[in-house]
Amino acid sequence: MAAAGEEVLMKVALKIWRYDSATGDRALKEYEIQAPEWATLLDCLDIVKDKHDGSLAYRKSCRMMICGSCGMRMDGAAVLACKTRMYEIAQSGHVPVVSAMGNLPIRKDLVVDMDPFWAKFNAMKPWLQPGYERPEDGREYRISQERMNVIHKEALCINCGCCVSECNAMESDPEFLGPQALAKGMRFVGDPRDGATIERLEQYNSEHGIWDCTRCFFCNERCPKGVDPRDAIAKLGAESVAQGIDRDMGAKHAKWFVKSAETTGWLRETELVPKTQGVVEALKQTKFALNLAKHGKVPPPFPPHVARDVNEARNLRKLVREQDRQGALGHVQGEHALAKLDHGHAGESLEEIYDRPGAAPRPWLPEIKEEPSA
Amino acid sequence: MSTTETPLKRVAYYKGCLASLSAKELDTSTQALAPQVGLELVELESVTCCGAGDIHEAEPDYYLHLNARILAYAEATGCDMLMTVCNVCTLNLRQANYMLQGDSGLLARINENLETVGVPPYSGGVEVRHLLWEIAEGEGYEKLKKVAHRGLKGLKVAPFYGCQILRPSKILGFEDPDRPWSLERIIEACGGEAIDYPAKIKCCGFPIIQAREETALGELIQPVEQALEAGADVMVTPCPLCHLSLDAWQQKLEAATGRAFNLPILHLAQLVGVAAGLDESELKFKRHIVDPRPALERLEV
Numbered sequence: 177m178a179a180a181g182e183e184v185l186m187k188v189a190l191k192i193w194r195y196d197s198a199t200g201d202r203a204l205k206e207y208e209i210q211a212p213e214w215a216t217l218l219d220c221l222d223i224v225k226d227k228h229d230g231s232l233a234y235r236k237s238c239r240m241m242i243c244g245s246c247g248m249r250m251d252g253a254a255v256l257a258c259k260t261r262m263y264e265i266a267q268s269g270h271v272p273v274v275s276a277m278g279n280l281p282i283r284k285d286l287v288v289d290m291d292p293f294w295a296k297f298n299a300m301k302p303w304l305q306p307g308y309e310r311p312e313d314g315r316e317y318r319i320s321q322e323r324m325n326v327i328h329k330e331a332l333c334i335n336c337g338c339c340v341s342e343c344n345a346m347e348s349d350p351e352f353l354g355p356q357a358l359a360k361g362m363r364f365v366g367d368p369r370d371g372a373t374i375e376r377l378e379q380y381n382s383e384h385g386i387w388d389c390t391r392c393f394f395c396n397e398r399c400p401k402g403v404d405p406r407d408a409i410a411k412l413g414a415e416s417v418a419q420g421i422d423r424d425m426g427a428k429h430a431k432w433f434v435k436s437a438e439t440t441g442w443l444r445e446t447e448l449v450p451k452t453q454g455v456v457e458a459l460k461q462t463k464f465a466l467n468l469a470k471h472g473k474v475p476p477p478f479p480p481h482v483a484r485d486v487n488e489a490r491n492l493r494k495l496v497r498e499q500d501r502q503g504a505l506g507h508v509q510g511e512h513a514l515a516k517l518d519h520g521h522a523g524e525s526l527e528e529i530y531d532r533p534g535a536a537p538r539p540w541l542p543e544i545k546e547e548p549s550a
Numbered sequence: 551m552s553t554t555e556t557p558l559k560r561v562a563y564y565k566g567c568l569a570s571l572s573a574k575e576l577d578t579s580t581q582a583l584a585p586q587v588g589l590e591l592v593e594l595e596s597v598t599c600c601g602a603g604d605i606h607e608a609e610p611d612y613y614l615h616l617n618a619r620i621l622a623y624a625e626a627t628g629c630d631m632l633m634t635v636c637n638v639c640t641l642n643l644r645q646a647n648y649m650l651q652g653d654s655g656l657l658a659r660i661n662e663n664l665e666t667v668g669v670p671p672y673s674g675g676v677e678v679r680h681l682l683w684e685i686a687e688g689e690g691y692e693k694l695k696k697v698a699h700r701g702l703k704g705l706k707v708a709p710f711y712g713c714q715i716l717r718p719s720k721i722l723g724f725e726d727p728d729r730p731w732s733l734e735r736i737i738e739a740c741g742g743e744a745i746d747y748p749a750k751i752k753c754c755g756f757p758i759i760q761a762r763e764e765t766a767l768g769e770l771i772q773p774v775e776q777a778l779e780a781g782a783d784v785m786v787t788p789c790p791l792c793h794l795s796l797d798a799w800q801q802k803l804e805a806a807t808g809r810a811f812n813l814p815i816l817h818l819a820q821l822v823g824v825a826a827g828l829d830e831s832e833l834k835f836k837r838h839i840v841d842p843r844p845a846l847e848r849l850e851v
Contacts, residue, residue, distance in 0.1 A: 513652025
């Protein structure tokens, strides 16, 4: 039994991929250390470096999940080392493998070259380009909480690169702007003070922009800060379509689903290729399409497969458009409910959570206004 | 051969676009398998596409309304579960469901709109689950073990999960998205051997296969190549969109690389269906681009 104030130590075993870009030497080395029970992966690396092998290279700074320096992989999944507690892993006897992040060149051990990351970040022009009218009375320009909620999640990004590490589209197209840069882009597109919305959307709609995202959702899964970069990309898609910036094949593809839903209810699958790629490009696919047709994979567009009561779906779209929640607002309206999933209380209201027996006292919270019913 | 001891569990069945159109074989095999694994499928007639992530991206408010409408019609059947057979439908519907269940103000607004156009309101009482989850555990799994009498006789099967049945895990939440086990468990219960390979949890490229074909093919080749290297006879997937890219676009991979892959891809209901002895009129393997029948021939007694 430890005396009061005395630290209880646990045994932690780690395997670390060591790499030297100068020589190309690569080796998986195992370390066994004694660490306090509260130790994070970063604490364990510090112990390895201090007591076992001073040549180990990794980045760190704040040690409290705000500087974004210590992104790395544990058992193949990107994590912030300072956020990852080791107690349960050590207790289970599992020996995790620690390696550098993916999709970025490794310089040494756990240190990656962040230059390609910052190049994409800078390409987003990640600064405010003021474009708002100053109030005539000379007072400050004030923005409602509701309007800032649009970019609440995007503003949480700490540029750690965990999302980029696992991006499946970037593995295949290294020029893809990627989840971090695009989430940063949304942070400014959605900012009511920014005046460059259209220019930004035009730029983010480029070949390696938003429509390159393959919706693998690894970025949402890995982000240690709850930014949900894939959702930010969807917001940019919605803003682009709402602004009529829809020449990209990805945007045309998405719009055809809308058209299908309101005309027949079901996807008009056979027309999707010409509607996405244009008739000329689609004709080049004839041989491919004929082979698919042989196996019944090209359902004839006529007569169309129409859902019963499809007029309801059509009328819903009219109604929705009148209510003017186009663009990112359509995504933002669901974020409040989805955020509850992070905290394991999906079905409860805030009031109910704080009314639980033994609940923490209710902190100050901005009043959430109920939408006035139409 | 329906199981007689316990009554079938009634579930609202949302087949989605592909099982109604280019992947009809998924629908016929699911319908044939369902009673054998204890499910009575209640077909929904007045429902539309879930938007496949595309309407979610282009017009998110419309996406939410369309999915609320699907959930409302599912609830109107009296079932408390909506069963899907597609990853993308599963994510879209579960996400919309959480949005509606977790925000009474939003639910009220959407319901008012639904009622305006003549749709019954949704109270939030439906759970959305994929067939995969129904047969990977519990009652469904017990039934599966019994009906898979014909067995897969050691067939080497590569599980391919696809993205949107695993991630984001806060919305899907059935299993560890990095170490999933459901497909492996089903493959083994059917007497097959589950092959392991890293890309089984990665993206098949389908969402961008028309708009960014080259990028998509760069993703698609990984599971195909790795599964074959690991010795797979066939691959199985719970998603008809993954199926379409893995099966149909495989010929484009072959054209681009000059290599012959010829890896047959089975829908989940087909794989179990083979083990349960369904026949070709239900499995409809002739609708596949890569014909699975030669690989399955050695199962013939």
